[in-house]
Amino acid sequence: MNPLLPATYDLAYSLVLGGLVLVNVLVSLLVAMAAKRKDRAFGSFFWLSFAMGFLIPALVVAALPFREDDPDRPSNKSRL
Numbered sequence: 387m388n389p390l391l392p393a394t395y396d397l398a399y400s401l402v403l404g405g406l407v408l409v410n411v412l413v414s415l416l417v418a419m420a421a422k423r424k425d426r427a428f429g430s431f432f433w434l435s436f437a438m439g440f441l442i443p444a445l446v447v448a449a450l451p452f453r454e455d456d457p458d459r460p461s462n463k464s465r466l
Contacts, residue, residue, distance in 0.1 A: 420448075
C-alpha cells in the first residue's frame with residue numbers, strides 16, 4: 387500500500403484490474419469455444435487468447451473453415 391494514496395485508491399485499482407482480467411477470461415473462453423466448434427484445440431486457443439489478447443486469435447478462428455457436417459456451415463443451410 388502506498389502511504390501517499392488513500393486506501394480507496396488501492397481498492398478501486400484492484401476492482402478495475404480484476405474486472406479487466408475477468409472480461410479477458412470470458413472473451414478468451416468464447417474464442418476457445420468457437421475454435422472447438424471448428425475442430426481445433428480448446429485449450430490452445432484459450433491460452434493464446436488469454437496471453438496475447440483475444441482479437442488476433444478471434445480473427446484466426448473466424449477465418450478457419452467450418453466442418454463438413456456442421457449445420458451452421460453456410461453451404462449446409464437450406465435456402466428459401
